[in-house]
Amino acid sequence: MVTPRKPPLTPDASGFNVYARECPARMVLDRIGDKWALLVLDRLRHDAARFNAIRRDIGGISQKVLSQVLKNLERDGLVLRTVHATVPVAVTYSLTPLGETLTQAAASLIHWAESHMAQIQHAQRLYDDRLAATSL
Amino acid sequence: MVTPRKPPLTPDASGFNVYARECPARMVLDRIGDKWALLVLDRLRHDAARFNAIRRDIGGISQKVLSQVLKNLERDGLVLRTVHATVPVAVTYSLTPLGETLTQAAASLIHWAESHMAQIQHAQRLYDDRLAATSL
DNA sequence: TCACCTGGTTTCATATTGAAACCAGGTTTC
DNA sequence: GAAACCTGGTTTCAATATGAAACCAGGTGA
Numbered sequence: 001m002v003t004p005r006k007p008p009l010t011p012d013a014s015g016f017n018v019y020a021r022e023c024p025a026r027m028v029l030d031r032i033g034d035k036w037a038l039l040v041l042d043r044l045r046h047d048a049a050r051f052n053a054i055r056r057d058i059g060g061i062s063q064k065v066l067s068q069v070l071k072n073l074e075r076d077g078l079v080l081r082t083v084h085a086t087v088p089v090a091v092t093y094s095l096t097p098l099g100e101t102l103t104q105a106a107a108s109l110i111h112w113a114e115s116h117m118a119q120i121q122h123a124q125r126l127y128d129d130r131l132a133a134t135s136l
Numbered sequence: 137m138v139t140p141r142k143p144p145l146t147p148d149a150s151g152f153n154v155y156a157r158e159c160p161a162r163m164v165l166d167r168i169g170d171k172w173a174l175l176v177l178d179r180l181r182h183d184a185a186r187f188n189a190i191r192r193d194i195g196g197i198s199q200k201v202l203s204q205v206l207k208n209l210e211r212d213g214l215v216l217r218t219v220h221a222t223v224p225v226a227v228t229y230s231l232t233p234l235g236e237t238l239t240q241a242a243a244s245l246i247h248w249a250e251s252h253m254a255q256i257q258h259a260q261r262l263y264d265d266r267l268a269a270t271s272l
Numbered sequence: 273t274c275a276c277c278t279g280g281t282t283t284c285a286t287a288t289t290g291a292a293a294c295c296a297g298g299t300t301t302c
Numbered sequence: 303g304a305a306a307c308c309t310g311g312t313t314t315c316a317a318t319a320t321g322a323a324a325c326c327a328g329g330t331g332a
Contacts, residue, residue: 012250018175021196028249028256035169039154051279060157062321067280077259088329091279098255105244112238113164114148119234120164123213187310198290203311224298227310 031072032102036061040069041099041106044079048094078102167208168238172197176205177235177242180215184230214238 011017016025031037039058043049049057055066070093073079078099084090095103113120147153152161167173175194179185185193191202206229209215214235220226231239249256 012253014250014253016250016253018246018249019179019193019195024257025249025253026195028253029171029174029246032249033169033171033174033245035165038165038169043155052277057155059155059162060321062323063280064282064322065320075260075263076256077263088278096259098252098259101252102245102248105241105248108241109169109238109245110154110165112241113154113161113168114150114152116234116237117148117150117152117161117164120212121160123234124211127211127213188308196290198292199311200291200313201289224309 028076031076032078032106034069036065036069037073038106038110040066040073041078041095041103042110044093044095044099045103045107048082048092050090050092054093073099164212167212168214168242170205172201172205173209174242174246176202176209177214177231177239178246180229180231180235181239181243184218184228186226186228190229209235 011020011023012025017023018025018029020026032041036058039061040054043054043057051066051070054070055061055063058066070079070081074081074093077096080094080096080099082092082094084092147156148161153159154161154165156162168177172194175197176190179190179193187202187206190206191197191199194202206215206217210217210229213232216230216232216235218228218230220228
């Protein structure tokens with residue numbers, strides 16, 4: 001039986017609860033429940049990449065934010081930062097085994113947006129038209 | 137065969153690409169790739185709820201942010217706002233069929249944080265210790 | 273030498289957030 | 303019947319986060 005969770009949610013078996021603001025799990029959610037982090041995780045899903053390659057692939061991400069996101073993901077053990085002892089040095093980022101356990105969910109979320117755009121845009125038009133109508 | 141996607145990512149079959157900053161799909165990701173939106177979607181997964189009930193269940197969310205998130209989700213067609221013609225009026229929020237297609241992915245992400253906390257905290261300790269060691 | 277890569281950090285102006293106050297109703301308590 | 307407390311929000315304002323750009327040390331190639 002799949003455990004049904006009805007909020008206010010009971011904690012996880014190990015006692016963690018994202019619904020509680022002070023819970024460590026919530027703090028992790030603060031970092032992974034973020035568009036940039038999700039895009040980075042998805043970008044690393046198939047191959048490791050260098051800092052500037054990631055930056056070029058993810059349109060609109062700034063160096064500062066990418067740097068912060070990568071540091072956070074590294075600290076949480078999701079991403080591995082490797083400095084290659086070449087000349088000149090190259091820095092690559094890759095997923096850890098732990099990070100790989102998250103990418104499926106991350107990719108699903110990202111992918112969902114792309115595959116449901118028709119319905120979303122339809123809803124947006126209805127909403128905007130209805131709003132314009134009521135304000136007249 | 138699962139289509140492997142190697143970034144810089146080719147657009148979706150319908151032409152949408154979250155990796156492109158100006159793509160409508162990216163703008164949707166801006167809204168759903170957000171911890172508050174994910175928590176709200178998860179909260180509504182099992183039953184509809186009133187504004188203040190959602191607010192109480194999601195620790196730390198402000199009225200302002202909840203109001204904004206719900207408006208965005210409603211405009212994108214994920215959440216339905218219903219004003220019940222009772223006295224006094226009650227306002228409930230529930231998932232639309234479109235919203236239900238997203239909740240599995242949202243729940244997976246949220247749930248992941250809770251169920252992997254031991255490994256995450258272990259990684260954090262390693263990272264922090266290593267950082268403290270190098271700065272000495 | 274000049275220009276341009278690498279992987280970042282710093283600066284600063286602007287946009288977002290969060291806490292709190294406020295609001296118009298309605299209800300319950302005493 | 304008035305004080306206090308629900309409802310579902312909006313407004314205000316200070317603090318925080320973000321983004322664009324400059325800057326940096328080091329290396330490469332022309």
